[in-house]
Amino acid sequence: MYEFIQKFHSGWAYLALLVLVIAVINAFIGLMSKKEFTAKDRKIALFGLIGIHTQLLVGLILYFVSPLGFASLGQMSDKMLRLTSMEHPLINIIAITLITIGWSKHKKLTTSESKFKTFTIFYGLGLVLILSRIPWSMWL
Numbered sequence: 192m193y194e195f196i197q198k199f200h201s202g203w204a205y206l207a208l209l210v211l212v213i214a215v216i217n218a219f220i221g222l223m224s225k226k227e228f229t230a231k232d233r234k235i236a237l238f239g240l241i242g243i244h245t246q247l248l249v250g251l252i253l254y255f256v257s258p259l260g261f262a263s264l265g266q267m268s269d270k271m272l273r274l275t276s277m278e279h280p281l282i283n284i285i286a287i288t289l290i291t292i293g294w295s296k297h298k299k300l301t302t303s304e305s306k307f308k309t310f311t312i313f314y315g316l317g318l319v320l321i322l323s324r325i326p327w328s329m330w331l
Contacts, residue, residue: 193256200249204325207242211290211318214239218310221303228303236310240294243317247287254280271326279324286320289313 214236221232257275267273293313297306 193253196249196253196256200246200253203242203246203249207246208318208321210235210242211239211314211321215311215314215318218307218314222307222311225304228306232307233297236294236297236314239314240290243287243290243321247283250280250283271328274324274326275329279326282320282324286317289320290317293317 217232217235220226221228267277290313293309296313297309300306300309
């Protein structure tokens with residue numbers, strides 16, 4: 192069971208990151224070109240939100256069944272264990288919170304420019320944080 196969840200978490204990460212990158216690029220292009228915010232733009236951002244929340248759910252399940260997660264919290268001197276048991280989950284929860292805040296804030300905004308700006312900032316910050324704490328040596 193653990194190996195299936197781990198493989199799913201790793202595999203889904205490719206899709207979730209791809210959709211999140213597309214959402215950030217779409218928002219940035221929309222902001223720079225001053226185009227109208229459409230239903231297509233909203234759906235791209237929504238797919239990014241759904242993909243990253245699915246990744247969080249699977250990651251939390253993995254955290255509690257993995258020998259590299261919750262069980263290894265007492266071993267902070269090992270750099271890789273610290274990354275997988277504390278830094279990766281904490282920073283990614285913060286990143287996903289920022290992405291969720293960006294989604295919530297856009298609903299109250301009225302202008303296309305402000306919606307694109309909100310997505311660019313919040314989704315962009317979330318993406319940078321996520322990329323900063325991926326255990327690349329284990330993932331690739």
